[in-house]
Amino acid sequence: MRKNNPHRYAEYVKAFAEISRVATAETSLEDILGRIMRITAEATGFEICSLWLIDESVKPSKIRLKVSSLDREFMKDSCLDMNEGVIGFVASTKQPFIAKNIQREPRFTAKEMGWELGAASMASVPLQIRDGKVIGVFNCFTAEPRDFKEVEVNLVRTVAHQSAMAILCEELTLKTRKLQDDLETRKLVGRAKDILVRQRNFSGEEAFRWIQKRSMDSRRSMREVAEAVILSNVLGYYSSIPHAIE
Structure with missing residues (x-):
């Protein structure tokens, strides 16, 4: 001891x-x-x-x-x-x-x-x-x-x-970071929806479903799809929006 x-x-x-x-x-x-x-x-x-x-x-x-x-x-x-x-x-x-x-x-x-x-x-x-x-x-x-x-x-x-x-x-x-990421994703998806409504004559619901489907088909996140749509719009490649993530 x-x-x-x-x-x-x-x-x-x-x-x-x-x-x-x-x-x-x-x-x-x-x-x-x-x-x-x-x-x-x-x-x-x-x-x-x-x-x-x-x-x-x-x-x-x-x-x-x-x-x-x-x-x-x-x-x-x-x-x-x-x-x-x-x-x-x-x-x-x-x-x-x-x-x-x-x-x-x-x-x-x-x-x-x-x-x-x-x-x-x-x-x-x-x-x-x-x-x-x-x-x-x-x-x-x-x-x-x-x-x-x-x-x-x-x-x-x-x-x-x-x-x-x-x-x-x-x-x-980690929870705070996830909340921030989720908020940023919602903002980007919202911007991408607005672009699709203007450029592709989609309704808001159709635009969201389009982003969602492209996400599933490409196995990429909705955020990545939204960013691709936004980038295509910024560069003026409106016709490329449907193929933005290919």
């Missing part, structure tokens, strides 16, 4: 600050989460850190490995049921899980993998957003049996919280 170490606590404080800074960095989500994993491992001495996210796009929902400090083949494409093992327990109950000896823990079902990785103790906490919804689980293992101190558990909670916030920000960014 490790003794209290003032230097170790100073490292934890530094890690708290660094994780908060990284979580708001303007970079990819994978990079943010990967850096958070590395900072946590360096500050705590955890042998393995991993982050799992709940996939609600399938029914029933699954828990999939998103980021891991391990780069091993058997960790790739890892997927668990919502009630499977420690990770499933944490995700479904919204409760943290601490175990000094995972081999003696009934909920830890991957004992063979634990032996292979040399894992002894573990701490697992849920990733929760403001409304209390769990979106994933942060998991960490030590190579030697450990009684997790309160400051270590708090650091793990901070990692989970900051990871959840980074994921939420990424989702909001």
Whole structure:
């Protein structure tokens, strides 16, 4: 068992600050989460850190490995049921899980993998957003049996919280970007419709259906078709509008 170490606590404080800074960095989500994993491992001495996210796009929902400090083949494409093992327990109950000896823990079902990785103790906490919804689980293992101190558990909670916030920000960014793209597409389709109404004597509905059909026939987006129509009009190639995307 490790003794209290003032230097170790100073490292934890530094890690708290660094994780908060990284979580708001303007970079990819994978990079943010990967850096958070590395900072946590360096500050705590955890042998393995991993982050799992709940996939609600399938029914029933699954828990999939998103980021891991391990780069091993058997960790790739890892997927668990919502009630499977420690990770499933944490995700479904919204409760943290601490175990000094995972081999003696009934909920830890991957004992063979634990032996292979040399894992002894573990701490697992849920990733929760403001409304209390769990979106994933942060998991960490030590190579030697450990009684997790309160400051270590708090650091793990901070990692989970900051990871959840980074994921939420990424989702909001993607949603905002999609809304902007959808709005721009509607504007372009509207302009293309007006051109077709003027140049081809279509009704508004006929113009829309024409754009829609050209999109399906050419396997291109309605936005691309609309842009081609607009470009043909700008260049004065009115007769080429029906073939604008060929």
